Amino acid sequence: MTDPLRLGIAGLGTVGAGVVKIVQRKANLLAMRSGRPVVITAVSARTRDKDRGVRLGEYAWEDDPVVLARRDDVDLFVELMGGSDGPAKAATEAAIAAGKDVVTANKAMLAIHGQDLAATAEAAGVALRFEAAVAGGIPVIKSLTEGLSGNEITRVMGVMNGTCNYILTRMQSAGLSYDAVFREAHELGYLEADPTLDVGGIDAGHKLALLSAIAFGTEVDFAGVQLEGIERIASADIEQAADMGFRIKLLGVAQMTGRGLEQRMSPCLVPADSPLGQLEGGTNMVVLEGDAVGQIVLRGAGAGEGPTASAVMSDVMDIARGIRVSTFGQPAGSLTRPTPAGTATPAPYYLRMALQDKPGALAKVATALGEAGVSIDRMRQYQHSHETTAPVLIVTHKTTREALDKALAGIAGTGVADGRPVAIRIEAV
Numbered sequence: 393m394t395d396p397l398r399l400g401i402a403g404l405g406t407v408g409a410g411v412v413k414i415v416q417r418k419a420n421l422l423a424m425r426s427g428r429p430v431v432i433t434a435v436s437a438r439t440r441d442k443d444r445g446v447r448l449g450e451y452a453w454e455d456d457p458v459v460l461a462r463r464d465d466v467d468l469f470v471e472l473m474g475g476s477d478g479p480a481k482a483a484t485e486a487a488i489a490a491g492k493d494v495v496t497a498n499k500a501m502l503a504i505h506g507q508d509l510a511a512t513a514e515a516a517g518v519a520l521r522f523e524a525a526v527a528g529g530i531p532v533i534k535s536l537t538e539g540l541s542g543n544e545i546t547r548v549m550g551v552m553n554g555t556c557n558y559i560l561t562r563m564q565s566a567g568l569s570y571d572a573v574f575r576e577a578h579e580l581g582y583l584e585a586d587p588t589l590d591v592g593g594i595d596a597g598h599k600l601a602l603l604s605a606i607a608f609g610t611e612v613d614f615a616g617v618q619l620e621g622i623e624r625i626a627s628a629d630i631e632q633a634a635d636m637g638f639r640i641k642l643l644g645v646a647q648m649t650g651r652g653l654e655q656r657m658s659p660c661l662v663p664a665d666s667p668l669g670q671l672e673g674g675t676n677m678v679v680l681e682g683d684a685v686g687q688i689v690l691r692g693a694g695a696g697e698g699p700t701a702s703a704v705m706s707d708v709m710d711i712a713r714g715i716r717v718s719t720f721g722q723p724a725g726s727l728t729r730p731t732p733a734g735t736a737t738p739a740p741y742y743l744r745m746a747l748q749d750k751p752g753a754l755a756k757v758a759t760a761l762g763e764a765g766v767s768i769d770r771m772r773q774y775q776h777s778h779e780t781t782a783p784v785l786i787v788t789h790k791t792t793r794e795a796l797d798k799a800l801a802g803i804a805g806t807g808v809a810d811g812r813p814v815a816i817r818i819e820a821v
């Protein structure tokens with residue numbers, strides 16, 4: 393056997409503790425598979441005196457992750473602290489400068505600084521890998537960079553925030569409001585410390601930007617992701633979407649179009665009987681489409697100790713085996729700067745509105761849609777014994793978002809709709 397691969401782990405939360413457990417409990421398996429022992433030499437975290445359910449006494453302790461990253465007895469720096477800047481970025485940069493390989497689970501840091509960090513790592517001749525940053529235990533980075541490396545990727549889609557999928561599916565199964573399920577998710581500890589990262593689509597948007605870079609050979613462009621969260625989804629949307637054969641998902645879609653790189657993370661309707669439509673609870677799903685392979689669907693746990701530690705170990709084991717793959721699947725200098733598509737590819741839309749229940753109201757809505765060039769595919773008015781407004785649902789034919797916005801402005805101008813209609817894109821999956 394050759395020299396051990398010596399890990400320095402910064403961040404001993406759920407994922408860090410999970411990695412320590414695998415290294416300790418699977419030592420023989422890891423050594424047999426990689427041909428060398430994989431060991432931990434030093435660790436770092438904010439609090440030292442805390443029971444994490446793992447033995448840490450045998451490792452050197454550093455209060456400062458930057459000092460840990462520079463230690464002579466660390467070959468591979470494992471960054472599991474999180475946060476786009478601050479100690480995570482400082483320690484990652486210190487590790488690269490000291491000639492150490494880096495494995496990180498930090499989607500925010502890579503979505504914002506990934507291009508610079510990848511270029512710096514390449515210039516220093518070290519690896520920077522991030523399997524655990526996207527869709528937890530699903531080996532999606534490896535699938536894209538290695539398994540599908542002979543394909544031109546045509547589209548990447550995914551439900552990549554388990555908390556949002558939990559909220560949306562629980563609203564449906566229990567018939568609860570968004571606020572009630574949000575509180576429940578909070579009590580269960582599912583939400584990030586800043587819940588906007590989850591429900592605002594930011595966490596999933598970071599993940600989509602990372603996948604786009606690999607899929608389309610472009611620099612990471614998180615600012616180019618059109619983001620919309622799930623905060624405005626009402627029980628009525630969930631129920632009526634189901635009634636029309638759809639499910640609502642916080643869906644990420646990335647594709648290269650003639651107008652540029654389209655990256656969207658937003659609530660979408662998908663057919664209830666599609667793999668994405670059937671995805672329940674906190675699970676993630678990533679759909680990859682390549683010109684040679686067609687469509688593949690990857691499904692699994694997007695968070696949690698075991699699944700995320702499993703993904704971290706995938707990168708650790710590649711490095712232990714001497715497998716070197718560029719951070720984004722090709723040299724950082726060869727990634728091109730994407731032009732954001734600006735507008736979304738045309739699609740059908742679901743519209744829900746409360747119409748004043750008086751003669752001619754529906755005709756005015758139909759006229760506003762027609763004048764904007766938006767054609768109606770299906771329409772339903774629900775029973776409404778007590779209200780003065782009637783709940784109306786319309787599914788349009790394929791249209792541009794611009795035409796739809798013109799129609800929505802036209803509907804607002806008629807004065808027959810209470811409030812702004814809800815409009816949700818229907819994605820062909």
Ligand code: HSE
Nearest residue numbers: 552553554555694695
């Ligand atoms: N908060 C994320 C989720 C997990 O709910 O999927 C970490 O990215």
